[in-house]
Amino acid sequence: MNKRQEFLTETRYANFLAYSEETKIFWKTHTFESDSPEQEASLRAAHFKSVVQRKLFISYTSGVDIHLLVPMLEELISAYEECQRKLSISEGVINISPLAIDDWPDEFEECVQVFSLCVLLNRTDLLKRFAKLVDDANYKGEDTLYEDLLRKRLPDREDVDEWYHDVYTPLIEAIYADEKTEASQLLADYCEQWYAAFSHAPWHDSHLNGDEGSYVGYWAFEAGAIAFLYGIDDSKITHSVYPRDLVEYARAHDG
Template sequence: MNIRQEYYSESHYRSFLKEYDEAIEFSKTNTFESDSPEEEASLRASHFQSLLLDKIFACYTAGEKIDILIPLLEELIEKYETLQYKLSILEQSPKISPLAIDDWPDQYEECVQVIGLCILLNRIDLLKRFVVLIDQAGYVGDDTLYEDLLKKALPNRHDVDQWYHDVYTPLVQAMYVDSKEKSSELLGEYCNQWYDAFIQAPWHDNHLQGERGNYVGYWAIEAGAIAFLYGIDDSKIDHMVYPKDLVEYARNNKSTV
């Protein structure tokens, strides 16, 4: 296998796939501890969505062919839709977002990772379905990176000069500087500081857990999506978190964006 990150191994990947299948089987006959059926349904939906996102990253990190990710992404968007529906019942809030992108940097990161996957895998149909879950909760026109990831693929997006989390400043600047060289430098700077910026994220340092741990890869998917969308030269980017194979795939298969 053509492993895409240094901390991963084929044994690690096989262990993940085994545990993934076991978790699916276990959930068929067991319930999540909760105070109500509505809470149990929400916890279950969140668990399956998170587990599937991990599988997508594990497959990519392990070096699987990129086409394998497409049906998984289709299923993932369905999982987000189910999660949003179950949360809306639990919280009695019909338009609640499945991700609190303003309050939690790691949830914002998850959001732009999924957006990036939709863009780089050329599935704008899935992007539309995912984004409506975020938009309807009131996040439209609030964040530069969110809007600029979407504006080349979706109509009627907004120009806005503010963003929720400082970690994204170099990536935002990379889209707007006049110099192509400076744009590439900022893309590299973003990748260099990406991991340390998420020290509070639940997945941070997972690679230290060993082959039976929760590590499935660290990927700044949004950096690749921005490089692809805005024509940024990434030829000198050789950072572990930069998804160069996904970007190459997108460049070789672009049709919608």
């Protein structure tokens, strides 16, 4: 491996890849505990969405070539669409969101990570598909960062000056900073406080469990996407959560 974060071991990577195949086989002949077939289908879809997402993250962390992430992102967006369809049937709500981004900071983070991967991998078509799932649940026009990650690529976004979660304040302020040096410092500040701000998230400290744990990488992809979209100088950012080579890839393939 030419790993991008120090916590990942070859054994942990191999364990996850084996698990991602074994879970497909296991759930062909088993069912999730549920109150109805509809709920079982929803739990199943959510599980496999999570597996696909974690495979994409750990692949980036392990150092795979960036272009190899694209088919994984395609699979992930399809998995979110399936997850939303099954959840809609289970809950009886047509336009339900696959993520509760207003209530849970880690689910908002998951949302903006996916937005950002679509941006940085230059897949506006996938960005449009994923944004629709969340927009249609009445999240459009409710959060500044949500809108600012989309407005450069998708038309008719909202201008809004409020956001759900305080953790994103430095990143939002970086977009609107008057001075370039201030924007760069705010971007750096965001990266510095990012990991600690998600101490409640289920993935926090997952690297402490070693090769048998659930660690797949800690990545503030949204910091990279904002630097790319808004021309913020990131040359002095050295924090390990910043996806530098992914931003460089986006810049090299822009336009």
